Amino acid sequence: MHGRPRKAPKPEDEAASSAKAQKLRALQTQFFTFHHNKIYTKEAVELSAKLLEINPESYTAWNYRKLAVEHYLNLPDCNPDSIKSVLDDELRVVENALRQNFKSYGAWHHRKWVLSKGHSSIDNELRLLDKFQKADSRNFHAWNYRRYVAESMKRSEQDELKYAEDMIYTNFSNYSAWHNRSVLLSALFEKKAGGFLLKEKVLPEEYEFIHQAIFTDPDDQSGWFYHLWLLDQTVTTDSPLLASSWPGHGSDVLLVGDRCYNGSAFSPFSALHSDSGSFPIVLYFNQPVGGVNSSTVTVECGFNKNEDLFWKPLSASNSQTARVWVAHLKVPSSDLHSTVEVSVGHSKGIISTRGFVYSHPSMFSFKVHVQPMERDSSQVSVAENISLREENFKVYGTQSEESIIDSFDQLIIKNGHETTASNWRFEALAKEIECFRELLSLVDCKIGKLTLARLLKAYDAMSYPFANKLVHSEEVLELYSDLMKLDPTHYQFYKDEHSIVLLQKVTSSKESLLQHCFQYKDSASSAICDPICLRLNNLSLSRMGAFEKLLWVQMLDLSHNELQSIEGLEAMQLLSCLSLRNNKLRSLTALEPLRKLKSLRILDISYNQIGDQSIDTTRYVCSSPLSHSVGSELNRDETVTSDVALINNWEAFFIFKDFNLNQLDIVGNTIADEKFKSVLVKIMPKLKQLDGKLLD
C-alpha cells in the first residue's frame, strides 16, 4: 500500500510482536526438524502451512512444501483426484500467505510452481488477481503474476490491454499498469498483429492518451515514464544502421611514412601517417550491434584478402557488441594507388542488441594512396616534440576549404531509405514538441523541460543528415542550463547532456567545425604541411560525444574542460595526439578507453585530479573490465609479479602497458610523484619524454 505514514509502534504492539516472534521460533524449530528428517506426514505439512501463514517470507518452508508435493505425487497410490487435492491445498496455503503479505516473493513463486504442474485450473487465478489488484492496484507482484497467467491462459493482448486501461482510468498514477501497457504493446508490435498494430498507427494514439495524464497532473511521475518509453519507441529504428565510417565514402586516403603529405590535393581529414604498415577501417553504427565479421562485412581491395580482416568491437565492456567496430587493413610498403570497397550487411548476421537484424545493406568505397617512407631524422625528432601551446596553432586556412567541404560531407553516411519510412516519426515528434511547449507555458516543470529537451534533440538527430543543421540546439542547451540551476541534485546529468548537445552542435556544420580546426605549426618545425588539430578546449565539457563525426581526428585538444570520463573516445582510432590537460579525471581507470587507441603517441593528462581520492569510485560506477579481469591477468604476467612497485601500481600497469606513447605529461596530479614516474618509465620503455623531460 502506498502513501501511508509509518507509525511508531505502541508498547502493546511491541509485546504482541515479541509474542509472535516467540511462537514463530517454536514453529520454526519444529519445522526444521521435519524438514531435515524429510518427514512429509500430514501433521508436518500442516505445520509448515501454519509457519507460512505467519511468515510468508520463509523460503525454506516453501521449498519444503515443494518437496512434500513431489513426495506425494510419487506415491504409488497417487491418482488424479488426490493430486488435485494436494495441489489445491498448496494454492490455499499460498492464498492465505498472500493475505498476510501479498508482496511475498516466495508465495507468488510457489503459486507459479504449483500451476506449472498443470493440474490446477488457471481460470481461478484471474479472479484471485482481480481481488488482489483491487486491494492494491499498483502491486507489481500481482501484475507480474498476471502476465504469467494471461500467457498461460492464452488470453489475448487486446483483452489485457483493456484491463490495464481500465486500471489506468481508475487511477492513472499506476506505474505497473502503464508498464504492463508498454509490455503488451511491445508484444503486439513484435507480432505486427493484424497489420493495424503498426507503430505509426498506435504511437500517436498513445501519445494522445498519455497527454491526458501528464497535463492533468504533471507532478505525477508514472505518466512521464510511459512517455519516455513512447519517445524511445519513436526514435529508435528497429533495424540498426551504419551511421558513419572512416575512411568516408569517396575519400582519398594518403598514407605516408611521416606526417608530411603531398600538398593540398588531399584533404587533411583523410591523410594519415602510419608507421605500422596498416590503417584502420572504422564502422560506426547507430546502436550497439554484434556479428560484425569478414562474412557480414566484405572489404574488396587489390592488396589484402577479406578473410584476413579481423573485426574488433570497441566498447567499454568486453562484450561482443558495440556501436564501433574496427579492422586493420595491411598495406604494402610500395607505391600504391588502389580503390577499396566496403560492403556492410549484404549477408545477414549483424544484429542489434535488441535482436533486430541489420537490413539495409550499404556500401562505401575510397581510394588508398601509399607513399613509401622517406625518413628524415631531423623531422622525426621535431614531430615527436609536440606541445599544444596556444602560439603553435593558427586558424585553419580558407585556402583549402574546398577540399574540406567535400570531406565533411563524407563523414556521415546518409541513409536515404529511412526518409520515407520516418515521416510519421517526424510528425509525432513535432506534435510532441508543440505539446510540451504548451505545457511549459502553463507550468514550470523540470521533467517537462527535460522532456522537451529530449524531444528537440531527438527531432534534430532525426532530421540532421538531411537538414544539415541542428535547428534546435540553442534551445536544448538553454533548457539544460536552466535545469542545472533548477535541479542541482541532478546537475551532473544535465551537464553531461549539455556537453553532448554542444558537441553535436559544433560538429553539425562545416562552418562550426572549422572554427575549431587549427593548423598545428611548431615554430621549430620545418614540416611542409602542418597537421590539423581539433580544438575543443575551454568548452566546459563534462563528457565527450559526437564521435561519429570525429572519426578522422588525429590531434585532439580537450584541455580546460570538466571531463570526468572519456567514455566513447575509443572510437577515435586515428588519434595520435591527445590533450586532456586541466580536466577533472579522477582516476587512472578513467583513461581506459585510451587503451584501445593503438596510434596514440602523445598524451597530456596533466593537471587533473588523478590520485586525489584514495578510492577509485569510477570503478564502481562504470562497468570497467579492469575490475574483473585484473587478478587473473596480473598473475599471468611474470615480469609484473616479480616487481613490488608494479604490483602496488597495478592500475597504472594495466592502463599504460598497452600504450605506445612517445610523450606523456602527467604533472599536476596527486598521483604523479617521482616514484610513480619511475614506475611509468618502467611500464612504457618506449616513452621518450615525460613531463617535458627527455628520457634516456
Added chain:
Amino acid sequence: MDDIPPYPPIDPTTFDLIVIGTGLPESIIAAAASTASKSVLHLDPNPFYGSHFSSLPLADLPSFLSSHSTSPSPPHSPSSDDPNEFSLLEFATRPLYSSIDISTFSPNLLDQHSRKFNLDVAGPRVLFCADKSIELLLRTGTNQYMEFKSVDATFVGDNKGNLWSVPDSRAAIFKDKSLGLVEKNKLMRFFKLVQGHLAGEQDVKISEEDLQSPFVDFLNKMGLPPKIKSFILYAIAMADYDQEDTGVCRDLLKTKDGIDQLALYNASIGRFQNASGAFLYPIYGQGELSQAFCRRAAVKGCLYVLRMPVTALLVDKDTGCYKGVRLASGQDIFSQKLILDPTFKVTLPLGSSPPLPLKEKLPFFSLKDDKGKIARGICITKTSLKPDISNFLVVYPPRSLFPEQVTSIRLLQIASNLAVCLPGMFVLYISALCNDDDQGKKLIHAVMNTLLTVPLDSESNAAVQSETAEIGSAVQDETSESSSGGPSDSGEEKPTLLWSALYSQELTLGQVDFICSTPMPDGKLNYNDLIDTTFKIFQEIYPEEEFFPETSLENPEVDGDASPET
C-alpha cells in the same frame, strides 16, 4: 380527511414535546428529543410519514399537492364547552403549492401501477456522501433503517440537448473527452490549490482578501476558462443564481463558501467504496429519510399517531402561555413544547391581537427571508436521457438554455433500481428557483423541451405513440451509431414523456410569530441547510440538551451500512 375515523384516546395526555408533521426536520427533532429522554408525541394528519418531504405513490401525489394548494378549510368554530382555563387558537394550513399541472400521456400503464412509484414531493434531492445528513445518519445509527445507491455522475447540459460530464475528480479530469489539455491542466491545478489550502499548506494558502471576495472573481483571477468556471460554480458548488450578473444574483458565493462547497464535494467522492459519484440516493425515495428518523425516535420511546389532524392550540387564559393542542378526535393533549410543520398557522381570535405574554413566553422561531418560490417538475419516461447510465444529475447553469434564465436548473434522473418507479422506467426531478409561477414554468419547460419528446395529444393514443417512439428510437440508435458518434446526444431520439407533474412551492410562508415552526423544503440539492436550521430549533427549545450526544451511539461501525449496496 373529512371523515375522521374514530381514534382510541391517546394515553398519556401530557408530554414534554408535541411535534406536528413528520417532515424531515420534525422527525429529526422528534428523534433528538426522544434521545434526550424527553417524552414526545409525534402527530401527522396524513396517513404516511414525511409530510412535504415524503415520497408518494403516483396517484397520491396530485391530491397531496392540491390539498396544500388552497386556503384552509372552514375554521372549526370554537366549542362552547371549552374548559375554562384555556383559550382556543384555531389551526389552519397555509397553501404551499400553486400552479399544479399534471399531464398523463399513458393513463392505463401508470394508473394500474400507481403504488409502484415513490415520487419525492421535494425533489430533486440527493445526499452528498460527506454532508451533514450522512454524518447525522451515521452518528445516530439511523442508517441501519435505510439503503442507498450511488448517483453515478454529474453532467452539465446545454440548449442543444448535449450532456457534458463534469470533471469533478482527478480521474474524471484524466478521462474527460470534452476538455482540452490546457483546460485539464488549469482545472487540476485549481483543485490542487484548493486541496492545498484546505490541508493548511502554507505556500498555497489562499489570501483572506481572496476568501472574502466573490468566488467568481477568484476563478477569473485563476485564469479558468468560462466552461470550467461554469462547471465549478453550478455543478460542483451548486450555486443557484447567475454569479456573473450581480443584478439578479441573490446568492453571490464568496470564495470561502465556494471552497467549502468544493471541499464537501471532494470529500464526498470516493468516501464509500461502492459509491462511484459524490451523491447518494435512498432506495424507495427521499421519504425514507423522514421515516428512518421517526423509527429512530420510536425506538427511543416517541409515540406516533398518523391520520391525526390537530384543530386548535390551547393557551392559558390568564398568562397566554402555550398548554397543549386539541386533536381532531376532540382529545386535548398537553405538553411543555410544541413543534409545528411550517404549513400550519394559528388563527387568532377575531379582533384580538396576540396577548403580549404569548410573545414573551412561548418558544419563538421565525423564518424571515423572502426567497420567492421554487418550481418543481416530476417527469416519467421509458428511456434514460443518457444510454449506459441510469442515476445521474444534470445541471443547466444560468443562461445555458435561454438568455433570461437567471437561475440554474437541476435535474435528477433516478431509475427503477432505486425502487422509485416501474422497472425500465425513469423518474426525472427538475427544480429551479423563480420569482413567480410563470417564470418557474418557463424554466421547467425549457429543460423538458430540450431533453424530452412531449406527446401532443395527451390521454388518447399516447400508448400507441410511446410504442412507435420506442421502435423509432431503436432505429435511430442504429443509424446514429454508424454515422456520427460525436459527444452530442442530440442525434438520438429523445425519451418520450409518459407523465408529468409541474408545480411551484412557496419557499416562505408568512411569519410565524410565536410558534416554533420547522423549515419547509428548500431549494437546495441536499439537506445541509435544513439540518442546520433543525439543529438551531432544537437548541432553541432545549438549550440545555445535546443534539444527539455521542454517547447515544448504538452502532458506531456504520460505514458499511451507509454505503450503497450493489
